[in-house]
Amino acid sequence: MRATSxxxxxxxxxxxxFWAAIAAVLAxxxxxxxxxxxxxxxxxxxxxxxxxxxxxxxxxxxxxxPTLDNYRNVNRTVRIFDYFRNSLIISxxxxxxxxxxxxxxGYALSRFAFPGRQPYVVSVLATQMLPGILFLIPYxxxxxxxxxxxxxxxxxxxxxxxxxxxxxxxxFSIVMLRSFLDxxxxxxxxxxxxxxxxxxxTLFSVILPLATPALAAVAIYxxxxxxxxxxxxxxxxxxRTKTIAIGLLEYITAQEARWTGMMxxxxxxxxxxxxxxxxxxxxxxxxLVAGATKG
Amino acid sequence: xxxxxxxxxASAVRARPSGALGSLWRRIRANRIAYALILPAVLGMIFVHxxxxxxxxxxxxxEVNMYTVADWMHAPWVGLQNYxxxxxxxxxxxxxxxxxxxxxxxxxxxxxxAGYVIGMAVALLLNRPFPGQSLVRGLVLLPYIxxxxxxxxxxxxxxxxxxxxxxxxxxxxxxxxxxxIWLVGWRSIYAVMVAAIWKGWPFASLVLLAGLQSIPxxxxxxxxxxxxxxxxxxxxxxxxxxxxVSRTLILMSILWNYNAFNQFxxxxxxxxxEAADVPSTLILRETFTSFNFGVxxxxxxxxxxxxxxxxxxxxxxxxxxxxxxxx
Numbered sequence: 001m002r003a004t005s006x007x008x009x010x011x012x013x014x015x016x017x018f019w020a021a022i023a024a025v026l027a028x029x030x031x032x033x034x035x036x037x038x039x040x041x042x043x044x045x046x047x048x049x050x051x052x053x054x055x056x057x058x059x060x061x062x063x064x065x066p067t068l069d070n071y072r073n074v075n076r077t078v079r080i081f082d083y084f085r086n087s088l089i090i091s092x093x094x095x096x097x098x099x100x101x102x103x104x105x106g107y108a109l110s111r112f113a114f115p116g117r118q119p120y121v122v123s124v125l126a127t128q129m130l131p132g133i134l135f136l137i138p139y140x141x142x143x144x145x146x147x148x149x150x151x152x153x154x155x156x157x158x159x160x161x162x163x164x165x166x167x168x169x170x171x172f173s174i175v176m177l178r179s180f181l182d183x184x185x186x187x188x189x190x191x192x193x194x195x196x197x198x199x200x201x202t203l204f205s206v207i208l209p210l211a212t213p214a215l216a217a218v219a220i221y222x223x224x225x226x227x228x229x230x231x232x233x234x235x236x237x238x239x240r241t242k243t244i245a246i247g248l249l250e251y252i253t254a255q256e257a258r259w260t261g262m263m264x265x266x267x268x269x270x271x272x273x274x275x276x277x278x279x280x281x282x283x284x285x286x287x288l289v290a291g292a293t294k295g
Numbered sequence: 296x297x298x299x300x301x302x303x304x305a306s307a308v309r310a311r312p313s314g315a316l317g318s319l320w321r322r323i324r325a326n327r328i329a330y331a332l333i334l335p336a337v338l339g340m341i342f343v344h345x346x347x348x349x350x351x352x353x354x355x356x357x358e359v360n361m362y363t364v365a366d367w368m369h370a371p372w373v374g375l376q377n378y379x380x381x382x383x384x385x386x387x388x389x390x391x392x393x394x395x396x397x398x399x400x401x402x403x404x405x406x407x408x409a410g411y412v413i414g415m416a417v418a419l420l421l422n423r424p425f426p427g428q429s430l431v432r433g434l435v436l437l438p439y440i441x442x443x444x445x446x447x448x449x450x451x452x453x454x455x456x457x458x459x460x461x462x463x464x465x466x467x468x469x470x471x472x473x474x475x476i477w478l479v480g481w482r483s484i485y486a487v488m489v490a491a492i493w494k495g496w497p498f499a500s501l502v503l504l505a506g507l508q509s510i511p512x513x514x515x516x517x518x519x520x521x522x523x524x525x526x527x528x529x530x531x532x533x534x535x536x537x538x539x540v541s542r543t544l545i546l547m548s549i550l551w552n553y554n555a556f557n558q559f560x561x562x563x564x565x566x567x568x569e570a571a572d573v574p575s576t577l578i579l580r581e582t583f584t585s586f587n588f589g590v591x592x593x594x595x596x597x598x599x600x601x602x603x604x605x606x607x608x609x610x611x612x613x614x615x616x617x618x619x620x621x622x
Contacts (some may be wrong), residue, residue, distance in 0.1 A: 018425070020427075021420055029387070029434060029497075030494070032446070034450050034555065036449045036452070047458055050458045055473060058466075060458070101335045101339065102334040104333065105333045105336035107332060109319075113326075114323070114326035115319060120337070123444075125613070127344045129605070129609065130344070130348070130602060131553065131595060132575070133556070134347075134554070134595040136350045136582075137582055137588055137595060138347035138592075141354060141364060142347065144365060145368075146366065167343030174336060195303045224440070230556065230557045230561065231560075245444040248562065249444065269445050270441055273441070274441070278433070
């Protein structure tokens, strides 16, 4: 009897420790979001007068006078809606272009043992690893040169950024799609061809529907990449195409720190990404893991 | 693959075999659809990756500055002078460059280790079934999917000296007398580390959890029957079986780390200060604030060479067979 009750106690203790650990992990993850939400409902005045050293004036979790002004005025000092639209266009364009190109390339790599395939795979994997800053300088110089000599404007235009981001999203997308397409049996292709379908017909009416989960993962990956990119956006965008990732930083200037407005804008910026991800979570997680761990 | 077989057959009938070159040509012809399919991606990558890489090399050998940038092809050659300037610890830029390499290495050593340990611990925790498992798994991914600009802006807010959460707690617990200034001076790199660990560990956890789930339950059962304690099972069974996944994950993190830019730029601005300067922020300033395109390119080429070494290691790790398959 004593042995079983001791075992029961140990199991109970194990349960308590387990849930305490889960709670600690969740707290670590969620506290910054809590502080962001709390900040977005504070009035500018409340935050300006807050001071950790003065009892009674410490920044609090619950806003003392909750207000919706930060959301109402989110577009007033910073043109955040314009930046939002720019980001949507650039990330959406990147998504469409990168997914289609990666689908073709991934299919070719998965189904054809063409001469030069191995070097191509290695070069794809290698470019994924090069420092972004290495490309930024030649780009800037090239864009400037094209503008002066050919009259083609790429800096501060949507196509310029979409083209750039597409190529950054491509290597990982190709690897991801290729490893997925490898799991679709080649007998399906052969069957379709016996039935008289050409290569392209097979690609679009047999493979495409089967590859939807992987395509969704690649699409979200490239969208999020465009939505998040900071380095190139900080140099290659301007008044007309500034993305939200850069625009967000405008709330804090040398003259004024509009933290409350910034927190409201942060929430507005995060929502589309979180919603997209939650809807597609199933697809993305497996795709990301495969892309990260398979060659 | 009937079509390919047909094409190969047809060309075999048509042409007499004429050595290795002839057969290569036939294989290329038989696969022409494949080339057409990869062409757009290849063109994109040539224009966006390979040509710029060559241009970057050229720029690093020329004196390209504010006056010569518009006509950079006719800028004067200066040989390796930009490299000499960029790496000479006696010059201002050179000293900053070595310091930035040191900073980013230290930063990576701490954040990658911490990210791996936390990621592993949480993966082990979430690997067993419990009520609400999928909700918890979704929630811990939040930092990973939150845009960098948002996550690091929030952490910048949290680390503010007078209105920040960190100092509120430190003072509340009586750990400090005066609120420390986090985002300026020697402390800044530690503030960025905390934020980067918070942002980075969920990905490690995601990958390790997938690795854990691929380990057959029988292996653990066998170890249990042999009387191995949970501690022994982790060190002797789980960890060795996760070695291939871990190796890829860590090498990939090292590569990403040398690219680190967003966390420093967003939390600390264009000039993070000497104690938290990293190659990307330094090169960006040197190029687009001081307009020394040549020196900036020389430093990026150096960074690329460092990363190429890790890339080769990474590709090797991807190729090496997983022990699970050997068993």
